[in-house]
Amino acid sequence: MRAGARIDWQPIEATRNATDLAKVFDPVMRQRPVPTLAEVAKIAGVSIMTASRAVNNRPGVSERTREAIIRIADEIGYVANRAAQKLSGGQTHLIGVIGQLHTGFTAELVLNIGSAARAVDYEMLVYSLPAEDRSPPGNVVDLLNQVADGVIVILPYESEYLAQLNRSHIPIVTIDQTKPDPFPAIIADNYAGARLAMQHLYELGHKRIGFITGNERLASARDRRRAYADLCSQFGLEASDELVSKGDFMQKGGYEAAKRLLALKRPPTAIFAANDVSAFGAMTAIRQAGLRVPEDMSLIGFDDIPLAAQLHPALTTIRQPLPQMARAAVNLLLAMIAGIEAPSPLITLPTQLVVRETTVRPGGRGV
Amino acid sequence: MRAGARIDWQPIEATRNATDLAKVFDPVMRQRPVPTLAEVAKIAGVSIMTASRAVNNRPGVSERTREAIIRIADEIGYVANRAAQKLSGGQTHLIGVIGQLHTGFTAELVLNIGSAARAVDYEMLVYSLPAEDRSPPGNVVDLLNQVADGVIVILPYESEYLAQLNRSHIPIVTIDQTKPDPFPAIIADNYAGARLAMQHLYELGHKRIGFITGNERLASARDRRRAYADLCSQFGLEASDELVSKGDFMQKGGYEAAKRLLALKRPPTAIFAANDVSAFGAMTAIRQAGLRVPEDMSLIGFDDIPLAAQLHPALTTIRQPLPQMARAAVNLLLAMIAGIEAPSPLITLPTQLVVRETTVRPGGRGV
DNA sequence: TTGAAAGCGCTAACAC
């Protein structure tokens, strides 16, 4: 788990090779729940400090000593105590993540962060924000920081709170949040992405496009809506307040927003939902109204969560570059942990149109 | 976050009421990243121990002193350092959870565990097992145990490993795992649930039912298959090896398993998938074969993950009592932490048939 | 009711 430590558990019998050594640590194994560095050091006949250096791959130990120590650590199943490491001012090779796991997009992002972290030999611990409680997760950041080297935060809203915490020099990177202005953040180019979506619908021939908004406490939602409005006027599309229906990035919100659009005297021929999840809700509403997707109503989402491709019909959407975003967030965080100034506090990543089955020409089949 | 502490962050200015007090801790706030118990104690003019007792709601402090201390702690934004608590042998009011978050069922279960934990004033930290790595998460349990009071484990396979760890007296509860025999575990009644599913199909009139197996490293998968086989013979249904198609609880596995069933000379009229996710895969396969669900092929899943209700058509399935399972797991774990012997090491919870739109009479519409 | 001392496991800083 730790660089150079490789202490994956395996049965003691399988690795034991020096029988006299076994006599020394065998009783220890049974008594102490988990072996400590002191035990490793004692068996190896070195000081704790030397054992520490060896296990952590730090300079200042002869190769022979290092190998012996690492072998012993492996054998008795030594696992570094991160709490102690952190408490004594060291690093734990652990990053914390805070996010709402029940949100499809966030959940997927978190998994990507986990992969990105493991790729650079870090582990990830997740705190799942409760859906109900939208108040700043105050001490949760502290909590994670007590055991991790830094924290990646994916809040369901923008908050000045993090800027405050940052003064305490806790390494924090946010995703999808631009509000505390010069604050380290990763974000997809939501404006450009939404333009892509609108352009796609426009090129298919749609002149009357409905929009389901997202949770506008987030910059991503505001940017997508802005692009919608801008392109409506740029393309000379019909634009009116009634075509903008309030959603919240959730399934139910999308469902109800779509219902309102469908109830218009002149409904749109296509709907652009601010994210995939609300598009799913919209699809339900469209079907309930007795209409077909895409024949009677085109539908496009945003995010490209895995589910989008699995639906029938598969959802046309704008893909956020989750792996890249995750990697960028991890790298930025590690840079901060290492004390390196970030080149830019706000990193914007490009999006991509993914055409699937829910968008066709108005009133028609196929493209 | 901690009982009796209630240290939700709020702007200092808003809560400050004693100006001379402010002088004392204001500079402290700016220097130290996070205030410690020592600072609380110093401001309050008491010993660290007294502050500890007050903040943790322990006896041995006069009411007046306690109130004063708690007020100060609130004001300077004191947050207990769990690492230090754990290191010094205390409890952290934190539980750890290990599971594969990309599995729909596990993800949902984890969210429920979070709610259950918060309901009893505990917080939850999650370690997401990587999909690729199926080896025992050895030190991960240790890792969580270094900061949490106990760990709930949801493994994608059964393993003796946990039994080993348990000898170290780390409080561990598993879910969906029965292998290390007398080991604390929560599990749904998969056998009875699968019987419910089969009975439902039988009552609709299906005589030839295909089964998509789960990951048989798990007891849940084995129990469901056993129920399928038992009821086939009990009801005198056609039973043959070709009707049992190997899946793995994953979407793709379900897709391919269903394809094999559809390619039979005499395909079944209904498919029972060992879980919802493989049922989704099966649905894709069925449609690709030009058949309709449920008119041409009935389909029933297992788990009742949220997505099941949102699909079109909505999936008939067997509901696992996730909230109850989560609560049971948390309670059992807390009991172990408190040193209370569990009444029974294996707690089995009832399942429930949820009839939706994917099951009808063979070859027919409606029931 | 309160406090002092010791120590959890580890790492920085400074010896040698």
Next chain:
DNA sequence: GTGTTAGCGCTTTCAA
């Protein structure tokens, strides 16, 4: 290259 010392923030144990 190696060891010693001090201390992270907290709780236990024991003393007052």
